[in-house]
Amino acid sequence: MEKLLNEDVSKQIKQALQPMQNNIKMVLFTKEGGCNTCEETKQLLTEVEPLNDKISVEFKDIDMDKDLAESFDVIDVPTFVVLNDKDEYRGVKFQGIPAGHEINSFLSALVFMSGLDLGLDPKIIERISKIDKPVDIKVFVTLSCPHCPGAVSTAHSLAMLNDHIQASMVESQTFFELSKKYNVSGVPKIIINEDHELLGNQPIDAFLSEIEKL
């Protein structure tokens, strides 16, 4: 199969991953018999793994590794989670391939999961730490949307900083039925706990204001 990342792009990714602090692991769930974009997602992760020695990848089957999939709330494929250096799931998930503009949220997730300081304002960190209810954030994206990676990274930052929060990028075309369920026809569309929604790339305090209403 032709490589997804040419030499120039691989070099840029390598550079973007340089600030990585500790090891991280990506666990990708696909399905026997394949699925829409499963192969491409597997290939992307395979090509990114050698670009930094702190990255490792595991490939699982959603049916054969059912218990593991359930432990990460993985319900459809292709989906991958990013684990920290202790193999802990911190709520950072991608449903669909993070290609196109989403390469930015993908690389951000790897770098910040590795322990690089998110650089958030202490007052914002304090607000995040006070969230004590389960929060599920879905950020619906298209791969041609330049405003979307910002929204995904913000959602992932919240998840990394609070165990009650999990956040997922959802690629709208691959997860067409899910997009239909949430009436997605414009992106980024952010769904919090099923019935709270935000449109557009929102700053972190807008996410927090919505979450604090729950």
Next chain:
Amino acid sequence: MFNFSVEKQTESSEFDQVTLWDLLIIGGGPAGLNAALYAKRKGLKVGVIADEIGGQLHNTTTVDNYLGFKMIQGEELSNTFLEHVQALEVPILKSVRVLEVIHLNPDYQLKISSGKMVTSKTVLLATGGAPRKLNIPGEDTYANKGVTYCATCDAPFFKDKHVIVAGGGNSAVEGVLDLLAWAKKITIAHRSQFRADQILLNQIKELDQLDINLETQILSIIGGEEMTGIQVLDKKTNEKRIIQADGLLIEIGTEPNANLIKDLVKTNMRNEIIVDQNQMTSLPGLYAAGDVTEQPFKQIVISVAEGAKAALAVNQYLQQNYKGEN
């Protein structure tokens, strides 16, 4: 397609350390970033506060009228600007909004959404514009249910569908070009004649799937759960009719993001900030540049130039006219 900008959400440390800035720039688009570059080179203590770097550059797939780049992606141009500014180590506070600008005479205090307050001798508002709405019945009802303002973001949702593009300027024609790969039919509905560059019009003149309706005013958006069409007035025949369609891309220009200071300074009827030849507003020390100002030609190169002009004028103001303690 692969443009990387893996950065911290915010870089708060410098904003905690500096107690009085020379210049704080609100906005991370072309005007704001170029002002930062020019101010830093003058030796000013300058910082940028932006909820999103790049501004409206992110709404453009390709830019082909910026001197030096025959064709470049909007996001790539934005990253090129940002890299240049970052090379000079200008602190940038990202993903936050400025909630209020308070005039302390002669200084300014900015209240930021994170709860922080920062003070500066001068402020430059470079907040650009947001998509202008048609302000017709159905527009809010069908927002994101067929109605969109971002072709690059939402084009995939119009696969094999019929999309109407409202507008006749460069953005509208670029919107048509963005939709080409997805929509099975595109209809332009514009209330007057084309204002777009001839070079862009040449690209759409022989498209089979494009229907052009000029002198056609959109009166309302109709539908059930989703939009199903628009009602228009044909200004040549003065007759109303319905155009059935699945989507409507609205590209009719921008509204200035001027709310932060519009009650502090003079504005025109469109709420655009009125500035003098040095980009200063009616309040000394408060500047504005780019699409938020009243200059009529909303172009990247003009915003960039206005940012430079503002920074140089700020430097001069601080040396000659600033009434506070230097």
